[in-house]
Amino acid sequence: MSGALGAYRSAALGIAWRSLHNVFTNPALLIPALIFPLFFLAAFAGGLSAVSDTPGFSYPPGYTTFIFGFVLLQASALGGVFTGFSIAADFQFGMGRRMLLATRNRTSIIVGYVLTAIVRVLVTWAVVTVVALLAGMNVGGGAAEIAALYALSLTVNTIALLFAAGIGLRLRTLQAGPLMQFPIFMVLFITPVYVPQALLAGWVATVADVNPLTLILNTNRELLAGIPAELALTYGVALGMLALLAAWAVTGMRSAEAAG
Amino acid sequence: MQGNDNSIEVAGLERKFKNGPLAVAGIDLRVEPGEIYGFLGPNGAGKSTTVHMLTTLLPPSGGSARVAGHDVVEEGPAVRAAIGAALQEAALDPHLTGREHMRLQTALHGLPRAERVSRGDALIERVGLSDAADRKVSGYSGGMKRRLDLALALVHGPRVLFLDEPTTGLDPQSRAALWDEVARLARDDGVTVFLTTQYLEEADQLAERVGIIDEGKIVAEGTPAELKAEIGQPSIEAVPAEHDQTGRVQEVLNRFGESVPCADGTVGVRLDGGPDLLTDVVRALDGESLRVANLQLHAPSLDDVFLEKTGRHLEGAGDEPGTAEHELVEAGT
Amino acid sequence: MSAAAATLGRSPLPTQVGSLAGRSVLRTLRQPAMIVPSIAFPLFLLAVNSAGLEAATNIPGFPTDSYLTFILAFPFIQGALFATMNSGQALAEDIENGFFNRLALTPMRGSALIAGQLGGLVAIGLIQATVYLSVGLIAGGELAAGVLGVPVLFALSILIAIGFGGIGMFMAIRSGSGETVQGTFPLLFVLLFFSSISLPRNLIAEDWFRTVATINPVSYLIEGIRSLFVSGWDGEALALAFGIALALIVLSISVASHSLRNRLVRT
Numbered sequence: 001m002s003g004a005l006g007a008y009r010s011a012a013l014g015i016a017w018r019s020l021h022n023v024f025t026n027p028a029l030l031i032p033a034l035i036f037p038l039f040f041l042a043a044f045a046g047g048l049s050a051v052s053d054t055p056g057f058s059y060p061p062g063y064t065t066f067i068f069g070f071v072l073l074q075a076s077a078l079g080g081v082f083t084g085f086s087i088a089a090d091f092q093f094g095m096g097r098r099m100l101l102a103t104r105n106r107t108s109i110i111v112g113y114v115l116t117a118i119v120r121v122l123v124t125w126a127v128v129t130v131v132a133l134l135a136g137m138n139v140g141g142g143a144a145e146i147a148a149l150y151a152l153s154l155t156v157n158t159i160a161l162l163f164a165a166g167i168g169l170r171l172r173t174l175q176a177g178p179l180m181q182f183p184i185f186m187v188l189f190i191t192p193v194y195v196p197q198a199l200l201a202g203w204v205a206t207v208a209d210v211n212p213l214t215l216i217l218n219t220n221r222e223l224l225a226g227i228p229a230e231l232a233l234t235y236g237v238a239l240g241m242l243a244l245l246a247a248w249a250v251t252g253m254r255s256a257e258a259a260g
Numbered sequence: 261m262q263g264n265d266n267s268i269e270v271a272g273l274e275r276k277f278k279n280g281p282l283a284v285a286g287i288d289l290r291v292e293p294g295e296i297y298g299f300l301g302p303n304g305a306g307k308s309t310t311v312h313m314l315t316t317l318l319p320p321s322g323g324s325a326r327v328a329g330h331d332v333v334e335e336g337p338a339v340r341a342a343i344g345a346a347l348q349e350a351a352l353d354p355h356l357t358g359r360e361h362m363r364l365q366t367a368l369h370g371l372p373r374a375e376r377v378s379r380g381d382a383l384i385e386r387v388g389l390s391d392a393a394d395r396k397v398s399g400y401s402g403g404m405k406r407r408l409d410l411a412l413a414l415v416h417g418p419r420v421l422f423l424d425e426p427t428t429g430l431d432p433q434s435r436a437a438l439w440d441e442v443a444r445l446a447r448d449d450g451v452t453v454f455l456t457t458q459y460l461e462e463a464d465q466l467a468e469r470v471g472i473i474d475e476g477k478i479v480a481e482g483t484p485a486e487l488k489a490e491i492g493q494p495s496i497e498a499v500p501a502e503h504d505q506t507g508r509v510q511e512v513l514n515r516f517g518e519s520v521p522c523a524d525g526t527v528g529v530r531l532d533g534g535p536d537l538l539t540d541v542v543r544a545l546d547g548e549s550l551r552v553a554n555l556q557l558h559a560p561s562l563d564d565v566f567l568e569k570t571g572r573h574l575e576g577a578g579d580e581p582g583t584a585e586h587e588l589v590e591a592g593t
Numbered sequence: 594m595s596a597a598a599a600t601l602g603r604s605p606l607p608t609q610v611g612s613l614a615g616r617s618v619l620r621t622l623r624q625p626a627m628i629v630p631s632i633a634f635p636l637f638l639l640a641v642n643s644a645g646l647e648a649a650t651n652i653p654g655f656p657t658d659s660y661l662t663f664i665l666a667f668p669f670i671q672g673a674l675f676a677t678m679n680s681g682q683a684l685a686e687d688i689e690n691g692f693f694n695r696l697a698l699t700p701m702r703g704s705a706l707i708a709g710q711l712g713g714l715v716a717i718g719l720i721q722a723t724v725y726l727s728v729g730l731i732a733g734g735e736l737a738a739g740v741l742g743v744p745v746l747f748a749l750s751i752l753i754a755i756g757f758g759g760i761g762m763f764m765a766i767r768s769g770s771g772e773t774v775q776g777t778f779p780l781l782f783v784l785l786f787f788s789s790i791s792l793p794r795n796l797i798a799e800d801w802f803r804t805v806a807t808i809n810p811v812s813y814l815i816e817g818i819r820s821l822f823v824s825g826w827d828g829e830a831l832a833l834a835f836g837i838a839l840a841l842i843v844l845s846i847s848v849a850s851h852s853l854r855n856r857l858v859r860t
Binding site: 028032035036039042043045046047048049050051053054055056057178182186189190192193194195199200201202203204205 | 630634637638640641642643644645646647648649651652776779782783786787790791792796797798799801802805806
């Protein structure tokens with residue numbers, strides 16, 4: 001049993017190492033994942049801070065922190081998608097077939113990409129967090145809240161990666177990139193991006209109310225502010241999404257196997 | 261020389277790339293009006309660079325060239341009006357149909373509006389694409405794309421046609437069809453054809469004269485027959501059925517000519533008396549009770565010419581079907 | 594010489610432009626993957642932002658009580674950025690697959706190529722403008738300039754699309770690569786967001802951001818279009834917007850033409 005486990009771990013780590021090596025030696029792959037969150041942080045926190053003066057807008061740490069909650073969510077989700085691009089490319093250009101042949105348990109391939117996404121997003125978080133702090137972000141939460149914040153963001157990153165993996169493994173072409181990116185982008189923006197949920201109007205308010213990412217985004221902001229959050233519910237929803245999308249990714253792997 | 265001349269004249273033509281070697285290192289050639297001239301050489305020899313210079317897409321670094329009586333540097337527009345070119349890439353817009361390509365090409369060449377449709381349709385029919393003319397090019401096979409490419413090159417009735425590796429990647433049937441059309445253009449319409457290729461058979465069968473280029477220089481030029489005659493008589497190669505009889509087989513063959521280099525396990529000689537000696541060779545081997553697993557008569561090919569001039573084989577020579585090798589006996593002589 | 598060749602001369606410039614423009618329009622319309630995102634994505638962001646930022650109309654001094662009306666300029670500008678990518682992508686494709694060389698071997702003038710490429714862009718620009726305006730008005734937005742404002746709106750948005758399209762063409766000619774053109778798109782996106790797209794310039798609270806937005810010429814393009822929706826006929830805003838759009842066209846087409854002279858190396 002330990003032999004099989006050892007082989008599984010070895011395969012996953014090997015795949016992760018290779019993917020990370022590609023990313024960190026290729027600036028064109030690394031830089032967009034860093035630039036986009038910073039861009040949105042600057043554009044929204046800088047351009048829309050006056051919105052926090054509207055009646056009913058109450059968030060003690062300030063607008064930069066408010067926006068950081070969204071930027072962290074977005075960086076985590078899109079970071080998972082960028083790794084999904086790598087899966088599509090690998091399976092399009094033959095590396096995927098090599099991995100299918102070499103691994104005993106093929107779910108180790110998915111785990112390898114999960115590890116890749118996690119390492120990539122840790123780098124992104126480090127950069128974005130430092131920049132936000134330098135820009136004046138106030139953090140009201142303590143160490144436990146911040147740990148919970150990043151653990152939740154890690155879950156989001158994995159959810160997005162599994163979603164993208166399911167698509168990448170089924171379609172096995174880089175042209176599937178928009179199919180991975182746009183749904184995530186759309187779901188992210190149908191949340192209280194710019195104002196608290198109570199200040200949303202119209203159809204966006206209705207959709208945001210049922211969008212699971214709204215719950216996660218609100219929890220992000222509460223943890224940053226040190227306000228009590230519905231952690232159990234949020235984690236329950238997140239882990240539920242994780243389980244569903246893990247099944248999506250694994251069935252995608254079966255599709256890739258069947259294609260040969 | 262100006263006017264309606266269909267010739268190509270090249271003197272000391274050179275092309276140097278930035279900080280790099282000479283891609284074309286001073287070539288001289290002349291192609292007579294109505295001739296099919298084959299420009300044969302391996303990948304990277306300078307064939308396409310030469311074509312790009314002669315079609316005015318690349319200015320030469322040195323030397324001169326006149327195409328259809330016009331200087332390629334000083335009279336670029338006049339050259340372009342007189343030539344057609346099908347370059348290495350089929351260079352088609354995948355979103356347009358064949359017929360739409362024709363409309364665009366005829367319009368850009370200034371054909372009167374009344375003639376554009378008829379000229380385009382006539383050329384489409386001539387290359388056998390009438391059924392596919394209204395389909396988008398993205399759905400065409402490689403052979404169909406090449407045929408459309410050729411038709412587009414002929415839209416304005418050029419006097420000189422440049423074809424840069426026109427049959428690379430085509431199946432034998434498509435290749436043969438393209439050869440037929442090129443031969444017809446030269447024979448019936450008097451078009452001068454400058455054809456680059458890395459395929460021996462293409463140069464051998466289609467070209468009236470061949471220039472062999474290597475590392476930017478022409479190393480040999482002449483008709484295929486003249487070039488091969490320079491090499492001499494054909495050779496014969498035998499694979500002994502039993503390895504320990506190799507020496508004796510070599511001795512027998514040496515009665516008929518001098519040894520030639522061969523692969524391991526094969527012995528060969530150049531037949532001093534020509535291919536007529538083949539029967540005598542077979543009798544001699546039989547007389548000595550020597551069995552061979554394989555016996556080949558190897559007539560000189562353009563690859564032999566290339567080997568003689570450069571010490572190397574032309575790439576792909578061995579992969580070409582129908583080269584001048586005639587496989588005779590499998591076993592049991 | 595053949596009968597056909599005997600009648601040939603250099604085709605007139607209008608014929609060349611017309612043929613190339615026709616091709617540009619055809620191939621654009623035949624690629625839904627190019628058209629649909631350039632219409633759907635801006636509309637999606639319009640919907641999300643107009644609903645998500647409705648509360649911003651409560652900021653004292655906000656010029657309208659409908660954020661939808663305020664933000665209706667957004668898809669016009671974003672659509673122009675998509676036009677940049679599409680026109681650049683198409684030309685890069687021509688260079689990469691050798692079709693550019695085919696055109697170079699004809700008597701085609703370089704100016705005809707540029708004008709022709711822009712033909713497709715204008716066609717898409719018109720479709721985009723029609724869709725954005727229709728959807729915006731149906732969703733409840735207002736065009737304060739009225740019916741007479743529609744041709745002005747279309748003219749301005751087409752000019753903006755041509756100006757940005759020239760940038761796309763310059764990138765394509767210079768690099769000869771579709772990937773490089775795609776890589777430019779995020780940079781142009783930055784120009785869009787670091788502007789007065791989301792709030793009026795005088796209501797931007799962060800000094801540094803307000804300075805950047807003031808320097809950014811895209812702000813004036815946005816404000817010109819916005820003025821037609823929000824205030825009606827604002828001569829200054831329109832003059833600035835048209836002026837900058839025309840300057841952008843002159844600049845982008847000039848650099849594109851200059852690059853084309855180097856790319857179209859024909860003797």
